[in-house]
Amino acid sequence: MSRPSPVIPGFGLTLGYTLVYLSLLVLIPLGALFIKSTELTWEQFVAIVSAPRVLAALKLSFGAALAAALLNGVIGTLLAWVLVRYRFPGRKVIEAMIDLPFALPTAVAGIALTALYAPNGPIGQFATELGFKIAYSPLGIALALTFVTLPFVVRTLQPVLADIPREVEEAATCLGARPWQIARHVLLPALLPAWLTGFALAFARGVGEYGSVIFIAGNMPGKTEILPLLIMVKLDQYDYAGATAIGVLMLVVSFVLLLVINLLQRRIARG
Amino acid sequence: MSIRRFALAALAGALISGPVAAAQTLLNVSYDPTRELYVDYNAAFNKHWQAQGHEPVTIQQSHGGSGKQARAVIDGLRADVVTLALAGDIDELHRMGKLIPEDWQTRLPDASTPYTSTIVFLVRKGNPKDIKDWDDLVKPGVEVITPNPKTSGGARWNFLAAWAWAQQQYGSEEKAKEYVAQLYKQVPVLDTGARGSTITFVNNKIGDVLLAWENEAFLALKEEGGDELEIVAPSLSILAEPPVAVVDRNVERKGTRELAEAYLNYLYSEEGQRIAAKHFYRPRNQSVAAEFAQQFPELKLVTIDDDFGGWKQAQPKFFNDGGVFDQIYEAR
Incomplete structure (x- = not known):
């Protein structure tokens, strides 16, 4: 092997370290999850994951996470754009605020959002007047997830946006491109891979979110129950195997979806 | 001193002094609303324990949902004593973990x-819905506010209280089920x-009535000053x-049996009973x-053992998957 020596030496050492690290943190816990779920027979497993309540919660969890990720995909792009391309007073403050949803304990976020958006809360009462509910409905769940996953798209887009020099846009303008053409043919291709990463992160985070959602969801069986809550319900019956079955279901669905996003990204990268 | 050296020194100190001068510690794993009760009780017990000629003890308390706390102990949390919301959760310490004998109660x-x-x-306040x-x-x-009995010990008591009333009132299980539905x-x-x-x-002002532990209701009343809420006692x-x-x-591993037993026994003393009553728990001592x-x-009070055959029967019948609670939601 006559590869040029890399900056950080010791391929064996670093790879070994990576593998140990990943095993301890990810592989072993997830492996244990799968092993525990094998205490169930295949029929039992299928019966648990195809129960109507589980399917309803599955749709809700993934649906709300998707909605939140899409919303953040749009608003987050806007935020990143504003923060990178414009200088205005208070920019630093907004910049710092973006990360707050990560720092705040999710339960605190959940309680605060619920108080605001409850049917007679300061904001929720307007929704009540218009005849719909925010807290204690799927809308509230999506709202909490949007809050919790806000930083992902913004933070993945910012460095990429900053790397696109303004000259590129100016050159395109000089060559006669209209603004929408610049957006479509110049900016979008450069941003899309990072955008997809941010989207996927927000989505994955949203699917597993528990702390903020249980306060705002209302947790009505079959209507506003999220999958992680069903896992807690099983655990409170000391049904460890049943809980792992739902865990495995979530893991498999998430893995497939993330894989699809990844493949999409690679196709885009290849052009 | 650098942080690392400080940490090393602390570690060495702990290793040297640890086994020799360790004051005994006791971990009480409890459920949510007992937080304030055990803060007071631990101080009183420590005084009593020292009056008996023992070294002072460090008592740690841990609070959370009753079921979660029981699972933590089963999964290895070294609790010396558990003080949980219902016997069913302590039964699991025997069934799942073999940590206690079956006849613990x-x-x-x-x-x-x-x-x-x-x-x-x-x-x-004023009971507007009468x-x-x-x-x-x-x-x-x-509108009624109560937690989910699948995840909350207190909610299971709520459910069973409602059930007991309906069964006495309407005379049959079917009617009781219709009522709770x-x-x-x-x-x-x-x-x-x-x-x-x-x-x-209380804070989000949702609903007209909260089904609550009596002690939790009194605590809420005490905290908000009695201007917004009042307690209503049902007939049953x-x-x-x-x-x-x-x-x-x-306790066998840690050698704390004597301490742990004294800790629980003292709950039955007049002093312990008085502290419980101050925190709105009903004392046993006449x-x-x-x-x-x-x-x-x-x-009028029904009991879990006389009217429901104990938690061993009530839990699967009402609250496990497919139980009465699930049925009333699936029937919709």
Whole structure:
């Protein structure tokens, strides 16, 4: 092997370290999850994951996470754009605020959002007047997830946006491109891979979110129950195997979806 | 001194002094609403323990949902004693973890339950919806707040109290089931724990009536000053029995059996009973109960053992997957 020596030496050492690290943190816990779920027979497993309540919660969890990720995909792009391309007073403050949803304990976020958006809360009462509910409905769940996953798209887009020099846009303008053409043919291709990463992160985070959602969801069986809550319900019956079955279901669905996003990204990268 | 050197020194110090001068520590794993009770009780017990000629002890308390706390102990949390919301959760320490013998509940007086509570209604000041008893809860337009019995010990007592009333009132299980089905139709939010429901009702002002532990209702009343809420005692409720137990496997490993047993026994002393009563738990001791008789409304109480055949029967029948609680939601 006559590869040029890399900056950080010791391929064996670093790879070994990576593998140990990943095993301890990810592989072993997830492996244990799968092993525990094998205490169930295949029929039992299928019966648990195809129960109507589980399917309803599955749709809700993934649906709300998707909605939140899409919303953040749009608003987050806007935020990143504003923060990178414009200088205005208070920019630093907004910049710092973006990360707050990560720092705040999710339960605190959940309680605060619920108080605001409850049917007679300061904001929720307007929704009540218009005849719909925010807290204690799927809308509230999506709202909490949007809050919790806000930083992902913004933070993945910012460095990429900053790397696109303004000259590129100016050159395109000089060559006669209209603004929408610049957006479509110049900016979008450069941003899309990072955008997809941010989207996927927000989505994955949203699917597993528990702390903020249980306060705002209302947790009505079959209507506003999220999958992680069903896992807690099983655990409170000391049904460890049943809980792992739902865990495995979530893991498999998430893995497939993330894989699809990844493949999409690679196709885009290849052009 | 650099942080690393400080840490090393601290570590060395701990290694050297640890086994020799270690004051005994005791970990009490409890459920949510007992936080304030055990802060007071631990101080009193420490005084009592030292008066007996022992070294002072460090008592740690841990609080959370009763089921979660039981699981933590089963999964290896080294609790010396558990003081949980219902016997069913302590039963699991035997069934799942073999940490205690099966007959744990016979080891202390009164089925190992030094204090009790019950389920009462908390309503808005002036009782605008005129809620007096269980049948008022299913009147049109009344919104009831109670946590999810699948995840909350307190909520299971709520459910069983409602069931017990309906069965006496209407005379059959089917009617009782219809009643609780209607009751839960009027529940707009099912929080996962008792504290969550209290927040929903008191702070977010959702609903007309909160089904609550009596001690939790009194605490909420005390904290907000009595301007916004009042307590209504229904005609019939359930004797909520939150039991206590020494965790044998852990105290044997740690050599703290004497301490742990003294800790639980002292709960039955007049002093312990008085502290429990001050925190709105109903004392077992007759003379202390008489002292605090003013505080607690008199009401008819059913018990889990006499009327439901104990948690071993009640849990699977009502709350496990496919039980009555699931049925009333699936029937919709």
